[in-house]
Amino acid sequence: MQYRKLAGTELDLSVITFGAWAAGGWMWGGSERKDAVEAIRASYDWGVNTIDTAPIYGQGTSEEIVGEAIKGIARDKVYILTKYGMRWDLAKGDFGFHSKDNTGKEIDIYKYAGKESIIKECEDSLRRLGTDYIDLYQIHWPDSTTPIQESMEAVAQLIQQGKVRYAGVCNYSAAQLEEANRYVDVVSNQVPYSMVKRGIEAEVVPYCLEHGKSILAYSPMERGLLTGKLQPGHAFGEGDHRAGLYFFTDENIRRTNAFLGRIKPIADSKGISLGQLVLLWTLEQPGITIALVGARNTEQAIQNAKTTATSLSAEEVATITAELAQLELVKP
Template identity: 45%
Template sequence: MEYTQLGTTSLQVSRIALGTWAMGGWLWGGTDVEAAVRAIHEALDLGITTIDTAAVYGFGLSEEIVARALREKGVPRDRVVIATKCGMEWDEQENVRRNSSPQRIRKEVEDSLRRLQTDYIDLYQVHWPDPDVPIQETARVLSQLHAEGKVRAIGVSNYGVGEMQAWREVAPLHSDQPPYSLLRREIEADVLPYAREHGIAILAYSPLARGLLTGKFTAEASFPPGDSRAQEKRFQGEEFQRNLRRVEHLKALAAELGKSAAQLAVRWVLDQPGVTVALWGARRPGQIAEAAGATGWHLTDDVKERIERIMRNEAGAA
């Protein structure tokens, strides 16, 4: 496993973090708690010390699973970096909306501390920008939590450059967590350069494009009820077929390197200047084991160019 410093903080993080969205079951067609606990244990055995979760994942369930797994494994608290998120609220019908008001975040941090069975959160992130609450108000309450010792580092997720600039007018900002993968590269235009310039860590989520870049899907793929991938364009119609062809070329290239398509895709993310961490999602044993093969090596310039050709024009690109 590779480790690095989280931006300008003193936190040391594993460059692959375990993503736990799917463990909560929400938008993933349910979950198996016992399997999720074993997956966390597997990640820890690989040397993954950073676990990313959120209050809204399973409406508290994901955080509770993380706490149980760490307790059963007997991991000292200072040996793991727990990152969670706030700024979302839900009702009994599982209707979700953004709420980054200071009052909501004050409540959420206490709820997350209780569910995670800890006295502090290593990295506390605002899940999404809230158009109804001034960013400066949200930033101030996170800064207060940091000063109080409940939060060791302050982060945001899905924030653009303008939103990060507004945040930094009134409070420190240590990280941003945007989507980033071979199939989604918008942050290269602005967020990545801005983060590099200002020492802001980037935690790239969905580097495997919700499983699409693992190479495990076929043209006949289907999803269980409640799995939101069934509504995503990249999993539908001709776009899905085009992505599958790209992945076949990536698999062939990865095989030349003695790697899997997933390992190649995540290594590509880790090798991009400015990326600190890549989140590898898992919800059962075996899904995270492959992550070990994504560390300890780098892409050559030739391989990077071949990947670019595959993504530009999959036909004969490899």
């Protein structure tokens, strides 16, 4: 495993970080709790020392699973990244969207990051995770109803109290990141980034490079699209949010698979999967510190962790990028 410093901190994060979104069962059609715990533990055994979760993933389920998985591991040997600012139990702030909980009950999700809410969420997360501090505490989504100053000063207070070590943000623009940094030292921005979703390269990446902020890339496999395992006509399970996304139309799956077929010889020459090749390319992109990768079982977790056993040359990265430039997905 390779490790990189989270900017401005002493945290050496595994470049492959366990993303515990799917582990919570939320929006992915469910995941077996036992399998998720074993997947996290297997990741750790293979060098993955960083886990990213959030209260909204399964309405607390993901954090509980992470807490169960890290029992018995020395606390200073694992880094826990979690979030705040999405409430399913309080109708306040920006309405996000309608959803269902893991029992199938209809729920409404709100983006809310008021001070009192953040303090409460932190206590709830600490309890579910079974720990007395969080390594990186991140606002999950911008909340237009709460001043950034209020949210960031609340996290600064939690840092002073020792309940949080460092402050991060998610899904922030460069301008929002700059404002947040006035009130607390924001060390990272967690944003979506993949071969087929590169919008952050315009402003966020240059800002983070210039100001020494880490970028944590989530959905680097574009929710499975870039594994090459999906085929046109794929039927997603009930509750799987991918069914409604344009990335997963039959035509876009065909186009993506054709691109993956063109770069497959590079993967074959190294004895790695297409998914591992995609992750290696992602980690070589400017500004990207780590990639968050989910796993539903031990086999997937170990394959993800093995990614950095090999590397890409500058020429191979350039070849993949050139092929990628020819891929154009059909947007609605």
